[in-house]
Amino acid sequence: MQHQYQKLKDLLKKKIQKGTYKPGEVLPSEHELRAQYKLARFTVRQALDELVKEGYITKHKGKGSIVSERKRKALGLFSIKGFSAVVGEAEGSVKTVFLKKPYKVKWGDDFFYPLSPEEKQKGAICLERIRSVNDSPVMLEYTYVPANEVPLLKESDFVHNSLFETLHVKFNIDIGTAEQELVATGATREIAKVFGIKAGAPVLHVYRKYHTNRPGFFIYSSFYCHTGKYSIGNVFQ
Amino acid sequence: MQHQYQKLKDLLKKKIQKGTYKPGEVLPSEHELRAQYKLARFTVRQALDELVKEGYITKHKGKGSIVSERKRKALGLFSIKGFSAVVGEAEGSVKTVFLKKPYKVKWGDDFFYPLSPEEKQKGAICLERIRSVNDSPVMLEYTYVPANEVPLLKESDFVHNSLFETLHVKFNIDIGTAEQELVATGATREIAKVFGIKAGAPVLHVYRKYHTNRPGFFIYSSFYCHTGKYSIGNVFQ
DNA sequence: CAGTGGTCTAGACCACTGG
DNA sequence: CAGTGGTCTAGACCACTGG
Structure with missing residues (x-):
């Protein structure tokens, strides 16, 4: 209720x-x-x-x-803006596409956030997704969901193609806060190919840890953003 | 009271x-x-x-x-982390240095956020500051505070060298939410010189608008981050 | 089981905005 | 001035954690 x-x-x-x-x-x-x-x-x-x-x-x-004035389109917990003026540009349609089927991975000691022994033992389900705005790719995202907590191995498991909505509706898991680290880096050849830019061109690399209402259960994400056409925005505090 | x-x-x-x-x-x-x-x-x-x-x-x-576990050092509303492991590295000492005395500017039509007529008429006080961690510069920041609201033209006006603390203590102005736009870009020669990196190397460019408890009064900031040694972090929602 | 934080009621006084 | 949201009181019942 x-x-x-x-x-x-x-x-x-x-x-x-x-x-x-x-x-x-x-x-x-x-x-x-x-x-x-x-x-x-x-x-x-x-x-x-x-x-x-x-x-x-x-x-x-x-x-x-x-x-408030019309809310901006969400892109994960980020929002997007047309870059030319940084602000005020009309947003386009946002699409999320799975690069491949979700798959199980063991996570190694080189994972970008420290993991608890329980998390390490469980392993994770990895989602590889590309988000596009007006059909130009702006985000390449790797999301890691600890396995055993949720069985999510088919694209058709997803409600509205959204991980967070799926977790909310099917498993009663809600996202509380998130912490993130931002790094500007040069695109590798693979990343450059996805975005249609030159290798070495600046991209934004974000590491994220989402806290949930289920104790000890976190969701991790590592994603790259091409900010040439669209900037990446968020609101906080 | x-x-x-x-x-x-x-x-x-x-x-x-x-x-x-x-x-x-x-x-x-x-x-x-x-x-x-x-x-x-x-x-x-x-x-x-x-x-x-x-x-x-x-x-x-x-x-x-x-x-909670010990809070991380704040860097503006961001925090910093040693980059080598992205997480868990000990933080160093954070220093903020004024590049020059605060000065008055008119803001033009090319400003990165749209301004109200009142703001445009008032003009702004610009602060140019560099933030360093363990004596290596990580942030080059341009902050714009609408003039007439606060008279802040001397470095010695600042409490603990902090703009936000000064606004809070002296003028009862508090920061509510902030919105930001993130762009990965290549360093210009001037920026590269500040950070001691090559021109064109990837840097993070952040545009920010801070909302305050004073209606119609916003603070704007444009800053560049060198994320090679230290990543830039924040927590939200 | 006792203790915890989450939700909820039905009131009250206050400072602030605008006419 | 009437109306607004911000703070505050003194209660209540609930679901949840842990022994």
Whole structure:
């Protein structure tokens, strides 16, 4: 059973997405929502605070909660922007393609984050994926999901082609925080080929560790970004 | 006057920093803190939730709040890590040096984020700074603070050599969220000279917009990172 | 089983925005 | 000035962890 504040959050989110509440407009006040849905104000605030965290609204003391301008397309936990102006360019369609079927790997001692003995013993499922914007590849991603926790070896196992949505819907696993390391590096020949750039051209290499609501269960990712056409963005704190 | 939850937060933070509560240990439970400081549980939870957001503790249903392992050194809102293993390397001393005195600039139409008419009219104070780890430069940063809001034209105006701390202490301005764009690019001759690398070598270029608690007041930053020796890290969501 | 953090109620007072 | 979100109280029940 979902919690009250989650139901209210999803309901408001849908109204924002459908345009019932438009960017720049003020949401009903916390008092109004409280009365309308017969909830305590605390519960209403919980729902609104989640919408703030997800970037759908901003709150202003004395004024109200204002619907944010259209959210940018997500690319993993990143978002993308047309590069020419860095900001404000229209985004295109984002596609994710599996380079090959998910496969099992043992992870070695040279893995980019330190692993617990349990993780090492389990091994991982590796996903190799390319993300494209308007059909030009911008990300080459290797994701490592500890095996035995989830059986994900077929592309058809994935809901909406999304790993995180699949984990949420099928296994009740949610992503909390993520930590990442950023490195600018020269593209290897293989990477250059994927992006259609010259070997040695600058690419962004990101190492990431996702924390989940399941203790001891982390998801790791190593990905390369071609930032020539599209920059890679995120919001934090 | 500070709020109750902020006082409790600062008090607990200091106890963690001093080692009264050590990494891996469990904090007093919310009930105990409630009784000890004579606060409502809601207030205690507000304090703890802030400590979670700042990375000092993690909370676990049924177990309690556990003090996190030693926090990494901050580098702006980023942190640094020794690169050789990407993770786990000891961090060195971080120094920030002004390249020149802060100076006023008009910002043009080619600025990397769109500006409001008010911002354009005001102009900005520009800070040029280099951050070094163990005396090797890792960041070359250009920060733009809208003029007229704050008079910051002398290095000696800065508290602990930190812009954000200065804004907090002297002007009651706090940073909320930040959005950033990441681009991998080749170093120009000037940038290469600062980092002691070859022109054209890959560097990370970050564009950032900081939101503050003062409406309409944003701080902008454009910085270059040499990620050869140290990677650049952050935590989000 | 006792203890923990997560959700929730039904109130209250406050500082702030805008007319 | 009425209305807003931010802080705060004093309770309650729940699911979860660990012995």
